[in-house]
Amino acid sequence: MKIISLVPSITEALFDFGLSEKEVIGRTKFCIQPKNTVQKVEIIGGTKNLNIAKIKSLNPDLIIANKEENVKEQIEELQKDFKVLVTNISNLEDNYYLLKTLGNLLEKQEIAQKFNLKIYEILAKFSDLEKKKCAYLIWKNPYMTVGFDTFIHDILDKIGFQNIFKNQKRYPEVSVVDLKAADYIFLSSEPFPFQQKHIDELQKELPAAKIFLVDGEAFSWYGTRLAKCESYFQNLVENCR
Template sequence: MKIISLVPSITETLFDLGLSENEIIGRTKFCIHPANRLKNVSVIGGTKNLNITKIKALKPDLIIANKEENIKEDVEELQKYFKVLVTNVSNLEDNYYLLKTLGNLLGKQEIAQKFNLKIYEILAKFSTLEKKKCAYLIWKNPYMTVGFDTFIHDILDKIGFQNIFKDHKRYPEISVEDLKTADYIFLSSEPFPFRQKHIDELQKELPDAKIFLVDGESFSWYGTRLAKCEGYFQNLVEKCQ
């Protein structure tokens, strides 16, 4: 089966499930993991600016897209010519079924189940922690955060943090004033590339807050990525003790 992945975390997942470069024939420019396996996989644009002509020329048997990461009109255009699996992952349960679906579709049921079990085993270690109030920022100018119906929110909850914006949907715009009730503020490495200078800016306005840069891939890359994050999550939790 020849597959094109339009989603960075799913590209990584396909390789983790055991597919080869001969099977994964197309990817976006944001599909960067695993770096040593991607050199010979054709780049078909970005997640939101696909090169439809190039995709058609590759003649895939399957295209894997995502409701949030790809543009609806692009997906609908591709569906006229190819089989397209449109994924939608908003929480850990969705992630479980994503891996199960891919395992069944690709004949990789056993390895998909191993990844699911590993992910639940890792997150179970944090289940008894007392929840600490936090905010997770994904953008600046304006500041944007995550609401209850996002994958990031669910992962924060699973490792012992209470999102102070849990009553909001999707990715609301917020002000510095809105952050004052957070004990911890996490500045994500993506999609906005927060750096130390951004911590310094916020710290001046919120002197009592504990502000950390965090790895956006660990929180937002669904699929197999969570199975590799045990050490990272443990270190973050320990920093927040």
Template structure:
């Protein structure tokens, strides 16, 4: 089977299932894991600006896209010529279903079940009965956070935090004044590359507020990537107790 992946976390998951560069024939420029394998796969543009002609030239048997990551019009154009599977993942249950379905597609159901059992074990964490309220920032100028219908929110709340903005949807803008209501502020490494200098800058407006730089991939990459960050998430959960 020749597969084109339009999402980084999907590409990594395909390789975790044991596929080779002869089977994963196309990937985006943001598909960076696993580095030793993706380097041998043709780049077909970015998640939001696919090179349609390049994809067509690869003549894939299956294209795997994502509702949030990819542009609807481009995906629909590909659907006229190819089989396209559009994933939609905002919860851990969605992720479980994705891995199970992928296992069926690849005839690797037992491996999929193993992945799902291991991921479920990661989130077998006893949460604090009074979890800390977390403001998870993904962007600067303006500051943007995550609502309750995102995969980031799902991971955050399953490691013992409470999303300060869980009453909102998608990726709303927030003010510094609103951040004062958080117990902790998480600044993500992606999509905006927050660094220590940004914490120092924000700290001046929120003196004394606890702030942590967090690995954005650990919160937003679905699929099997969660297995790569188990220790990281467990350590982070201790800071929320």
């Protein structure tokens, strides 16, 4: 089966399922994992500006897209000629069924089950923790955070953090004043590349908050990535005690 993946985390998952560059024949420029293998795969544009002509020339058997990552009109154009699996991942349960679906499509059911079990085993270790109030920032100018209906929110909850914006939807804009309710503020490495200087800026306005740079892939890359984040999450939680 020849597959084009339009989603970075799903591209990673396909290779984790044992596929090679002969099967994964197309990817976006943001599909950067696994580093050594993915470089051999043809780039077909960005997640939101696909090269439709190039995709058609590759003639895939399956295209895997995502409702949030990709542009609806571009996906509808591709659906006229190709089988397109459109994913929509908002929580851990959705991720479970994503892996299960991939396992069935690729006839890799045992691998899918292995990853699902590993993910639940990792997150179960944090289930008894007292929830700490946090805010997770994904953008600057304006500051933007995550609401209850996002994958990031669910992962925060699973590892022992209470999102102070749990009553808001999707990716709301927030002010520094709004952040005062958080004991911990996480600045994500993506999509905005927060750095130490951004911690320093916020710390001046929020001296009581504990502010950390966090790996955006660990929180937002659904698929198999969570199965590799055990030590990362453990270290983060320990630093927040």
